[in-house]
Amino acid sequence: MSGKNVTAHDVMQEKNDKLRDQKYNDYVSAVTPKHSWFANLCKAFLVGGIICVIGQALVNFYQSCGFDKETAGLYEVITLVLLSVLLTGFNIYSPLAKWAGAGTVVPITGFANSVASAAIEFKTEGQVFGIGCKIFTICGPVILYGITFTWFLGLIYWILKVMGVV
Numbered sequence: 420m421s422g423k424n425v426t427a428h429d430v431m432q433e434k435n436d437k438l439r440d441q442k443y444n445d446y447v448s449a450v451t452p453k454h455s456w457f458a459n460l461c462k463a464f465l466v467g468g469i470i471c472v473i474g475q476a477l478v479n480f481y482q483s484c485g486f487d488k489e490t491a492g493l494y495e496v497i498t499l500v501l502l503s504v505l506l507t508g509f510n511i512y513s514p515l516a517k518w519a520g521a522g523t524v525v526p527i528t529g530f531a532n533s534v535a536s537a538a539i540e541f542k543t544e545g546q547v548f549g550i551g552c553k554i555f556t557i558c559g560p561v562i563l564y565g566i567t568f569t570w571f572l573g574l575i576y577w578i579l580k581v582m583g584v585v
Contacts, residue, residue, distance in 0.1 A: 424449060459520050466515065466522035474499055495528060503531035508539065533557050 425446040433439035447530040477498050481491035506512040512532050521528050537557045541549040579585040 462480040462518060463520045463522035466519035468522075469523060470499070470528055472524070499528050503528035504535040507532045507535040512536075530558070530561065 425442045427446060430439060430442045430446050433442055474495050477495040478488075478491045482488065482496045484491075486494065503512060506515070512523070512528075513536065516532065523532070534554050534557050537553040538550045541553040543549060544553075571575070576585065
């Protein structure tokens with residue numbers, strides 16, 4: 420059975436349960452894309468590394484302009500978010516993310532891309548129900564968990580400070 424190209428129509432037309440299951444498995448095997456985990460790992464590492472190198476170059480550039488390390492880091496984050504939104508708007512980021520996988524998702528550029536792409540995708544539904552709702556659908560959980568986790572760590576720090584450990 421596995422030597423024959425099976426279509427979805429063949430699967431649906433089969434009356435015998437065992438043959439239908441076999442045809443379905445053959446069909447799934449035929450249409451499922453084959454991926455190399457090592458190639459995906461290398462692509463993610465390469466692109467994520469390039470994003471980090473660009474980030475470090477931006478920090479160095481802003482420090483050479485006379486900003487302290489903290490301010491240079493702030494401007495670097497703002498610049499990376501801006502670049503990510505622009506690349507999303509020009510439909511460059513999505514094909515890159517599809518090719519590189521987690522290499523574009525993990526840095527802050529991935530978060531900026533997800534917010535910007537939601538705004539672009541749902542802009543036809545209006546400013547409030549389209550753009551506004553979909554942006555907060557994406558960034559709401561991130562903000563919520565970020566604030567909650569920060570509060571929890573602050574509480575631990577405060578307890579350790581009161582106990583004299585820190």
